[in-house]
Amino acid sequence: MTTTDVKQIAFRDAGFKSSVLDNTRHLGCRVLHSTTDDVRIESHQNGLALITGTETWQFVRELDTANIVFQALCQDNLVTVQLPDQRIAYFQAEKLTKVNQNDLAVALACFIEQGYEHLDAMTLALAWLTQQARAAGAGWPEDRAWFPRTSFADDHVIADGAEFSSIRKELFTLYPVVDTVEWLALVLEQGVTTTQLRIKDPNDPDLKQKIQQAIALGEQHGAQVFINDYWQLAIELGAYGVHLGQEDIEVADLSAIQQAGLRLGISTHGYFEIMRAFNLKPSYIALGHIFPTVTKDMPSQPQGLTRLGQYVELINGAYPTVAIGGINAERLPKVKATGVDSIALVTAITRADDPKAATQSLLNAVISNAQGEAHAAVCE
Ligand SMILES: Cc1ncc(COP(=O)(O)OP(=O)(O)O)c(N)n1
Ligand SMILES: Cc1nc(C(=O)O)sc1CCOP(=O)(O)O
Numbered sequence: 001m002t003t004t005d006v007k008q009i010a011f012r013d014a015g016f017k018s019s020v021l022d023n024t025r026h027l028g029c030r031v032l033h034s035t036t037d038d039v040r041i042e043s044h045q046n047g048l049a050l051i052t053g054t055e056t057w058q059f060v061r062e063l064d065t066a067n068i069v070f071q072a073l074c075q076d077n078l079v080t081v082q083l084p085d086q087r088i089a090y091f092q093a094e095k096l097t098k099v100n101q102n103d104l105a106v107a108l109a110c111f112i113e114q115g116y117e118h119l120d121a122m123t124l125a126l127a128w129l130t131q132q133a134r135a136a137g138a139g140w141p142e143d144r145a146w147f148p149r150t151s152f153a154d155d156h157v158i159a160d161g162a163e164f165s166s167i168r169k170e171l172f173t174l175y176p177v178v179d180t181v182e183w184l185a186l187v188l189e190q191g192v193t194t195t196q197l198r199i200k201d202p203n204d205p206d207l208k209q210k211i212q213q214a215i216a217l218g219e220q221h222g223a224q225v226f227i228n229d230y231w232q233l234a235i236e237l238g239a240y241g242v243h244l245g246q247e248d249i250e251v252a253d254l255s256a257i258q259q260a261g262l263r264l265g266i267s268t269h270g271y272f273e274i275m276r277a278f279n280l281k282p283s284y285i286a287l288g289h290i291f292p293t294v295t296k297d298m299p300s301q302p303q304g305l306t307r308l309g310q311y312v313e314l315i316n317g318a319y320p321t322v323a324i325g326g327i328n329a330e331r332l333p334k335v336k337a338t339g340v341d342s343i344a345l346v347t348a349i350t351r352a353d354d355p356k357a358a359t360q361s362l363l364n365a366v367i368s369n370a371q372g373e374a375h376a377a378v379c380e
């Protein structure tokens with residue numbers, strides 16, 4: 001890292017104290033007293049404020065329900081964040097006894113300056129502080145042991161001991177996501193062992209019949225066929241599994257899915273969502289979107305290969321993982337080299353000149369034992 005890469009963050013109040021100031025160099029940042037820098041921590045009468053180029057955070061003693069900026073409330077080892085859209089997120093740093101607000105502001109500023117979105121930056125900040133409190137160094141936090149539990153208010157709670165049925169990991173290789181039964185049949189005929197029916201029109205008059213056919217095809221081929229979104233029909237028709245996104249899990253009856261024995265895959269797009277997915281003990285965790293995609297409008301930025309590698313390391317085999325978003329034949333080896341278990345894709349098959357040949361060659365590339373590349377250094 002050259003000095004020009006180092007992000008400078010100022011605290012305006014000369015009396016500001018934090019025990020982690022020196023360690024911010026491990027995060028590529030320098031936090032110092034200055035009255036000129038744009039990214040700054042300010043002390044106000046009613047608490048601290050962190051002002052970055054993109055957002056303002058207030059560290060408050062009580063949440064104000066009319067907030068238009070991010071608010072963070074530290075109570076022992078629980079940090080409650082109220083977002084500008086009024087959603088409430090919780091971060092429980094179980095291995096800390098108390099979160100120091102000044103240290104948290106410093107850590108949060110660093111991770112925001114390194115380009116992390118607000119909830120991911122808060123998740124990383126608490127992991128980094130916990131890691132140091134546990135004398136495990138001040139480097140980039142990788143070990144899940146230091147990460148907080150994350151959730152939104154009103155999240156479903158999965159009962160202790162209850163978890164979703166497992167998938168067969170040896171079949172979790174190439175994972176085509178397709179929108180018709182015809183495509184599903186095509187990929188299964190090429191030897192695909194895990195796939196998904198993703199129909200985005202809930203008013204499709206033949207929805208039930210299509211899901212039924214997808215389930216039957218999966219059974220016929222001994223494959224793991226996931227149904228995207230329509231969890232009630234999936235339960236009713238006895239599907240192998242369901243795939244749900246972060247918004248879907250807020251409205252789905254997860255206990256009903258779990259009790260019916262269906263597998264559950266969950267989409268995630270960063271540290272906060274990954275830690276949130278852990279609460280549900282799913283059958284697999286999807287990590288997206290890795291590269292720009294034309295298939296879906298994404299509210300988040302592409303994660304890239306470096307972050308994908310960090311997420312795989314964080315999950316560390318606790319759940320099977322699948323990468324999705326903009327993956328094609330050319331990018332596949334580098335995606336595989338991150339150690340992710342499975343590779344999901346849409347257009348690399350559905351827009352290929354020869355979809356059958358493309359499926360076969362992608363499948364071979366995923367299941368080949370070319371592990372020379374795997375776990376090699378991953379560069380973008
Ligand atoms: C394997 C896999 N990963 C991610 C998704 C996306 O799910 P979701 O965020 O719910 O978005 P929609 O697919 O419903 O538009 C997926 N379907 N499969
Ligand atoms: C359906 C979907 N979900 C994503 C996520 O990141 O959650 S990316 C994606 C589309 C993937 O399509 P393609 O392989 O054509 O880029």
Ligand SMILES: [Mg+2]
Binds near residue numbers: 229243248
């Ligand atoms: Mg969905």
